Amino acid sequence: MKSSALSLFSLISVAVLLHHAAPSIASLEETCKQLAKENNNVDYNFCLTSLQAFDGAPSASPKELAVIAVKLTQANATAALSKIERLLNGSTLDPTARFSINYCLGLYTETKVALSNVIEGLASGKDKSFLVMQIDTAASKPQNCDDLLYEGANDYLMNPEDDDCSDLATIAHDLIVKFF
Known part of the structure; x- marks a missing residue:
């Protein structure tokens, strides 16, 4: 009797764990689907694989x-x-590219400050408008870098990084707007 009760308890425990685990995974998938559906700038696959x-x-x-x-x-x-920093310290950039990359250094520094503000704001319960303003800054600065490099025909230098940073910040923005 004890053995069958233990087996039944184990079976119920596993069922409860599976029941709670499945919605969580579906929740991540559903959240990314919902974000992609509501914002054309959010790619479902990028959202899902990144998160x-x-x-x-x-x-x-x-x-x-x-x-x-x-x-x-x-x-x-x-x-x-x-x-x-590696590009500025170790490569032979033409003057236009060097200027642009140096400017991008400032933009990404501002991005990191804004992201730190968001993390601190989320932890301390700052109001949503503050969080949105900061995450919008974090989303736009890398794109400004990309635009500047594109104008100088040097967009290849930072294009993947700029796009990924902006795309991740857009996902964060949409999650903050929707759930905070």
């Missing part, structure tokens, strides 16, 4: 996904700053 890469995302609530998206944007901006 899934973060440990804990499949079981995260939409509010937690917003924090994850901000942290992913911050990691991307940090990597972009490292690339900018």
Whole structure:
């Protein structure tokens, strides 16, 4: 009797765990679908693969996904700053490209400050308008870098980083607007 009761308990425990795990995964997928449906600038596959890469995302609530998206944007901006510093220190850029990359250094520095403000604001319960203003700054600065480099025919230097940072910030923006 004890064995069958233990087996029944184990079976129920597994069923409960599966019941709670499945909606979480579906929640991430549904959240990305919803964001992509509501905003043409959000790509479903990019949203899903980017957020899934973060440990804990499949079981995260939409509010937690917003924090994850901000942290992913911050990691991307940090990597972009490292690339900018490598370009400035180690390559033979023409004067126009050097000026543009140096300007991008400032833009990404502003992006990181804005993202830090968002993370602190989320943790301390700042109002939504503050969070949206900061995340909008984080989304626009990399695109300004991309535009500047494109005008100088140097967009290849930072294009993937600029696009990814802007796209991640857009996902974070939409999550903040929708769930905070």
